[in-house]
Amino acid sequence: ILNVEQSPQSLHVQEGDSTNFTCSFPSSNFYALHWYRWETAKSPEALFVMTLNGDEKKKGRISATLNTKEGYSYLYIKGSQPEDSATYLCAFQAGTALIFGKGTTLSVSS
Amino acid sequence: SAVISQKPSRDICQRGTSLTIQCQVDSQVTMMFWYRQQPGQSLTLIATANQGSEATYESGFVIDKFPISRPNLTFSTLTVSNMSPEDSSIYLCSGGPMNTEAFFGQGTRLTVV
Numbered sequence: 001i002l003n004v005e006q007s008p009q010s011l012h013v014q015e016g017d018s019t020n021f022t023c024s025f026p027s028s029n030f031y032a033l034h035w036y037r038w039e040t041a042k043s044p045e046a047l048f049v050m051t052l053n054g055d056e057k058k059k060g061r062i063s064a065t066l067n068t069k070e071g072y073s074y075l076y077i078k079g080s081q082p083e084d085s086a087t088y089l090c091a092f093q094a095g096t097a098l099i100f101g102k103g104t105t106l107s108v109s110s
Numbered sequence: 111s112a113v114i115s116q117k118p119s120r121d122i123c124q125r126g127t128s129l130t131i132q133c134q135v136d137s138q139v140t141m142m143f144w145y146r147q148q149p150g151q152s153l154t155l156i157a158t159a160n161q162g163s164e165a166t167y168e169s170g171f172v173i174d175k176f177p178i179s180r181p182n183l184t185f186s187t188l189t190v191s192n193m194s195p196e197d198s199s200i201y202l203c204s205g206g207p208m209n210t211e212a213f214f215g216q217g218t219r220l221t222v223v
Contacts, residue, residue, distance in 0.1 A: 004152070034211060041119065044202075046111070046211030089153070091212075097143055098204075098212060100153040 002026050004092045006101035013080050014109055020076045021104040023090030027071035032093040035064055035075055038103070039086045047075075047088075080108045112137045116203055116215025123193055123222050130189045131218045133203035138183035143204040143212075144176070153202060159186045193222045 005024045013019050025033060032051045036044040048057045053068040061078045077084055087105045091098035113136045123129050133142065144156040156176055157165040165178040179187045190197050198221050206212040 036211075041216065043114070043214040043216050044212075046213070049211045091153075096141060097155050097158060098153075099155075100145075102150070102152045 002092065002094065002099050004090060004099050004101040006088075006090055006104050008104060009102065010105040010107070012107045012109065015081060017080050017108075018076070018078045019080055019106065020074050021088055021106075023073045023075070023101055025071050025073070025090070025092040025099075026094075027069060029094040030068050030071075030092070031095070033066055033068075033073050034091040034093060034098060035073070036089040036091065037086045038089055044089060077106070080106070082108045082110045084108050111211065111213040112139060112205055114203060114205060114213060114215040116218060118218055119216060120219040121221070123220065125194050125222055127193055128189055128191045129193065129220060130187050131201055131203070132187050133185070133215050135184045135205055139205040140183065141206070142180065142186045144178060144186075144188045145202045145204060147200040147202065148196075149198070156188070190220065193220075195222045198222045 007022050032049050034049050035047040037047055038044040048064045050066040055066040057064050063076045066073045085108050087103040089100055089103045091100045115134045142159045145153045146156050147153045155168050156171045157167040159165045159178045159180040161180045161183050175191050177189045201218045203215045204212045
């Protein structure tokens with residue numbers, strides 16, 4: 001059974017803090033690692049899709065790194081804002097479907 | 111990426127009844143996926159819906175409980191049959207991924223009482 005683990009489960013930070021989350025996944029049969037941002041009552045929004053070991057991607061204040069050999073990815077948020085409050089999901093892709101972790105729920109206080 | 115309209119957004123249903131969830135995509139997609147997120151759990155794949163053929167179900171999910179239709183490349187439905195409180199979950203449809211990110215409906219929050 002393929003398992004994707006995310007930590008921490010939840011996180012509460014103050015506005016302006018920087019934070020990071022971890023996603024660990026199987027290191028075999030790797031095709032891609034996805035990060036999504038999911039706000040309540042909205043569609044999950046794609047942040048990054050990473051395929052290459054050592055990949056680093058950035059979108060505004062959010063960035064992610066990938067290590068396929070050891071099976072982990074980090075998501076970083078610099079200078080957190082209240083609008084960053086959401087659940088961040090990572091998903092491992094071996095074939096056509098995605099295997100999700102349980103997510104990290106971030107709450108940012110102003 | 112494409113946009114999926116999913117409905118209903120939420121429902122409260124009596125046990126023993128069935129609910130059909132619809133997803134309409136604004137462009138043609140080859141593969142659609144149906145996921146379930148039970149409270150405190152991961153999004154879990156129920157089945158892959160392919161146009162013109164029967165859906166492919168993951169271990170632990172059966173067609174009698176979760177029949178799926180895929181009449182064309184822009185539309186799919188998932189029915190949750192003979193519901194029990196254990197079926198209370200968020201149900202999510204998705205298009206892709208193939209070589210890029212997946213795109214999702216807004217989700218259906220189902221409560222069975």
